[in-house]
Amino acid sequence: MPRNTTSNVRMKHRYLDYLKQARGRDEKTLDKIAAALSEFEQAIGHKDFKQFNRGWGERFKMHLSKARNRRTGKPLSPATVDAALAHVKGFVLWLADQSGFKSRVTYSDAEYFNNSRKGSRVAHAARPVPYPSMEQAFHAFQAMPQGNKFERRDKALFAFFMLTGARVGAVSTLLLKHVNLFDGHIYQDPRDVATKNAKPIDTWLLPVDPTYRECFEQWVTYLREVELFGDTDAVFPKIEIGCVDGSFVRVGFAREGYANGGKLNAIIRVAFARVQLREFTPHAFRKTLARYGDSICRSREQFKAWSLNLGHEHMATTIDSYIPVSRERQGELIKALGQAPYGAGAQSVPTS
CATH class of the missing domain: 1.10.443.10 (Intergrase catalytic core)
Structure with a gap:
């Protein structure tokens, strides 16, 4: 396997240092970005970043489509592919501002690392997460x-x-x-x-x-x-x-x-x-407890306190992440509202 060029190693180190010192990224995130950059180098045959061309975006996408999870041996998940593309796109945007790269890399070049609309939708689609009662x-x-x-x-x-x-x-x-x-x-x-x-x-x-x-x-x-x-x-x-x-x-x-x-x-x-x-x-207990809190809290203030207990500053985070309304449940709720006389099921929401 070709070795990384000294120039590439230096640029990756500078980028990760920038993310850590200037952008406040934590070590876990930096590890994921470093892994994505390593995959990117494999996709381009470990060429010097100074040879950049916009076709590398397509090569990287092809590489990810064929790559396998090292632990399971299965194809990379849509979410993993989407995150890797985003990490490398951020690196390309940063390169466009660096001395020695401004004539070779433009901001528009980074757009070639965007995921497809279909791939992005699949990667970010909400999925039911199992949890214990x-x-x-x-x-x-x-x-x-x-x-x-x-x-x-x-x-x-x-x-x-x-x-x-x-x-x-x-x-x-x-x-x-x-x-x-x-x-x-x-x-x-x-x-x-x-x-x-x-x-x-x-x-x-x-x-x-x-x-x-x-x-x-x-x-x-x-x-x-x-x-x-x-x-x-x-x-x-x-x-x-x-x-x-x-x-x-x-x-x-x-x-x-x-x-x-x-x-x-x-x-x-x-x-x-x-x-x-x-x-x-x-x-999974966080979802169990979020749903339990939703069933016993009798006011918005109580649920706000419950949400803060889980470390969420905003109730919307708790609701969207742990107690979403499914398509089927949405239909049940709306139909139930229509079965009662107009205004009969209306209730005032307590504020304290």
Whole structure:
């Protein structure tokens, strides 16, 4: 395989540095952009970017149409293709402003990296996302074993996701100092907690089945009183492995949490698999809780508070992302309105 030219490596490095320092992009996004640029170089045969021509846009599209997901071996999803094209288009727009490229790359050249209208519609089409019902979640939770401290940690983790709807990245980095059991308050402080877009989030434990809260509170008490954890230690610490009698076994807890959410996802998936249900991930709980909140909130103000609890500044985000109205449900609602006498079904929406 041809190696990257020194010039290309330098330009990619400058672009990624620009995105990080000037545009505030996070490391995860930068990794995705770097991967897209790598695919782009493969598509053009690792030619020097200074040889740019607008035909590279079509070559890149053809390359993506034949590429395979390295993990599954399947063709790239429409969303992946759309994102890769957008990432490279942004790079081409940036190149057009760089010294040594202004005579070779124009802003209009970047338009050749646009996805087709059909491809873009497919990539951005809303899809039904499966999620557990409140009953399914509680069934999986009750079936979780709690015979030792490692199992009690896992069960408390499940309870916490149902109490907060917090994102897995934030939960893996949550510290004991962020937990106020007396007020039932969790402060997701972006200085310590990996919240989305480094946003501070105030979360109060949600009014779900009290068994969840009891489980979580017992876990926090155990960490402080038995494990002697302090404020700067993880709420859900990773397990330490040691060698005992020539075998590697779990010997206790580390003071820090997991580096990413992979392990926490696996714990929740196993909990559902144990009761022969679909292996939901913690993120699916956000939809479960959004719909539950929609069913119990009696005012716009209450639902606004529920939405803020999930980390959404705007209620529309919660509604559009987690409780959309399907085509069939839309029809049912409109037809039901027409069956009542004019004005008979009208209700005033409470504002407080």
